[in-house]
Amino acid sequence: MKMIYTSEDRFMVWNVKNTLELAGYDCHIRNEFSAGGAGDIAPIETWPEVWIDNEAQFEAAKSYLKTTVLKPASSGHDWVCKQCGEINSSSFELCWSCGHDAKTN
Ligand SMILES: [Zn+2]
Structure with missing residues (x-):
């Protein structure tokens, strides 16, 4: 398993999870319910995290x-x-990787 995304914004975390699914x-x-621990541990450690179950899917995901x-x-x-x-x-206009023409799709 590998963490792919974390944010203090729960809505974004769920959005990412739903989009991936x-x-x-x-x-x-992970960490969905750990916000109550804020104060004892570094705040970033209490952020909910999205984990990819299969690491082979990580780069594609x-x-x-x-x-x-996450598109700006x-x-x-x-x-x-x-x-x-x-x-x-x-x-x-052409794909930098394979040269495919964007307009022909
Ligand atoms: Zn291409």
């Missing part, structure tokens, strides 16, 4: 998150290559 990644939340819930609002035009799944900047 809908995409087929097995994950669960991380990339998926970057293109969905300012980079709204990045696109995901339909051929190889890489994330491309809006300034690229």
